[in-house]
Amino acid sequence: MSEYQYYEFRCIDRPLTAEEQKEIGSWSSRTHPTSTGASFIYNYRDFPKDEKRVVEQYFDAMFYIANWGTKRLIFKFPKELMNIDSIKPYCTPEEISISESGKNLLLDFYFSDEEGYGWIDGEGWLASLIGLRNDILHGDYRSLYLAWLHACSLHRDWEDFNEDESEPPVPAHFDTLNGALKSLIELFDIDKDILEVAAKASCREEDEPEFNIEASIQHLLEKEKNDFLVKLAKGEPLLSVRLLKRLKELSKPSGQVPSKVSDRTIGNLLREVERLKKRRKEAKRMKREARRLKRLAELEANASTLWEEVYRHISEKKPQEYDVAITILKDLYMLAKHQDKQDEYEQHIRQILQEYSRLPSLKSKIIHAKLIRNM
Numbered sequence: 392m393s394e395y396q397y398y399e400f401r402c403i404d405r406p407l408t409a410e411e412q413k414e415i416g417s418w419s420s421r422t423h424p425t426s427t428g429a430s431f432i433y434n435y436r437d438f439p440k441d442e443k444r445v446v447e448q449y450f451d452a453m454f455y456i457a458n459w460g461t462k463r464l465i466f467k468f469p470k471e472l473m474n475i476d477s478i479k480p481y482c483t484p485e486e487i488s489i490s491e492s493g494k495n496l497l498l499d500f501y502f503s504d505e506e507g508y509g510w511i512d513g514e515g516w517l518a519s520l521i522g523l524r525n526d527i528l529h530g531d532y533r534s535l536y537l538a539w540l541h542a543c544s545l546h547r548d549w550e551d552f553n554e555d556e557s558e559p560p561v562p563a564h565f566d567t568l569n570g571a572l573k574s575l576i577e578l579f580d581i582d583k584d585i586l587e588v589a590a591k592a593s594c595r596e597e598d599e600p601e602f603n604i605e606a607s608i609q610h611l612l613e614k615e616k617n618d619f620l621v622k623l624a625k626g627e628p629l630l631s632v633r634l635l636k637r638l639k640e641l642s643k644p645s646g647q648v649p650s651k652v653s654d655r656t657i658g659n660l661l662r663e664v665e666r667l668k669k670r671r672k673e674a675k676r677m678k679r680e681a682r683r684l685k686r687l688a689e690l691e692a693n694a695s696t697l698w699e700e701v702y703r704h705i706s707e708k709k710p711q712e713y714d715v716a717i718t719i720l721k722d723l724y725m726l727a728k729h730q731d732k733q734d735e736y737e738q739h740i741r742q743i744l745q746e747y748s749r750l751p752s753l754k755s756k757i758i759h760a761k762l763i764r765n766m
Contacts, residue, residue, distance in 0.1 A: 393434045395458040397513025398442060401428040401521060403451040404469075404628035411449055430514070443499070447492045452524055454517035460504035462578060466524045468496045472632055473528075480559035481535035486542040498527070500538050502545075502579055516578060522571035528632050533562045533572055540589055541581045543657055544664075554658025558592075565593035584671070588663045592655060607638035690726040697723055698739065705747060713753050717760050724762055737763050 406426035415424040422431050446453045446465050455463040473496050478489050488499045523534045622630050697719050704716040727736035740763045
């Protein structure tokens with residue numbers, strides 16, 4: 392199987408200039424940049440640039456996927472609009488990082504699954520994930536917490552894994568995820584059980600501090616209002632984020648989507664996940680057992696009729712009818728084993744073999760189905 396690497400870059404806050412498009416287009420004869428982005432596919436070589444530096448200079452988001460299991464998502468944010476200290480608790484040594492680059496911050500999600508090498512297609516993923524950038528700009532850190540949870544589940548077996556470390560703040564509404572967050576879960580294949588356990592510590596709508604936009608606007612100075620209107624007329628990017636940030640500063644409640652400080656350690660969290668998995672596994676086992684017992688009861692009630700069906704199908708002397716008979720005999724074998732009547736069952740089978748000894752095809756099917764011992 393050949394290698395597959397897919398890179399996609401996206402502009403959000405500003406379009407690429409004609410000169411920038413020309414420069415980006417020179418990196419590969421197979422890419423055709425637009426004012427809003429560019430994509431690259433490689434099967435036998437690598438991307439010729441440092442993708443992180445490319446985001447720093449030209450773009451606001453990047454998605455990368457390779458068929459050996461590596462997946463990467465990078466977002467660029469204006470540093471003035473972000474609180475880096477509120478993001479750092481979600482960072483990990485390898486998978487999630489936040490770094491400064493001039494006036495910007497770069498948030499980098501990097502996961503590598505060594506069980507890759509399957510068929511993949513990178514197109515469409517960035518479009519489904521791009522909304523996460525706006526969520527993070529507005530203080531919604533559910534995507535960060537999701538990535539942190541996934542990193543923890545991957546590190547569980549590492550020698551230096553610290554189970555006594557506390558988990559970061561649990562964002563609100565973790566039990567009601569939007570489309571972009573669901574795409575992130577699908578992309579990284581995040582364990583559903585860890586999501587269920589984690590959601591128990593998330594605060595609900597009634598726990599949110601009240602934030603009244605209209606009341607906060609009254610606290611803006613006239614000059615500030617005029618400045619915002621001028622910037623709006625000029626089409627300044629992220630103006631709504633800047634305005635909301637300022638209004639929240641003026642209001643007593645933070646207005647940010649609240650995060651609940653949890654007293655759970657990573658070990659507590661993962662042990663609860665294991666308990667949930669065991670409960671779920673046991674529930675499935677009991678459900679299968681209930682279905683099995685129900686089926687056995689049905690077989691027991693109709694055993695005599697089923698034996699008659701076996702003989703009827705065999706008497707047709709057609710291969711397809713033998714197959715139907717073998718299917719019924721398998722059910723009757725399951726019943727005999729449950730009732731500890733296997734000797735009685737084998738007597739029936741030997742009787743069939745003796746009565747229809749001139750049907751070698753039937754005998755072959757019975758032997759192949761292993762319906763009788765020592766034969």
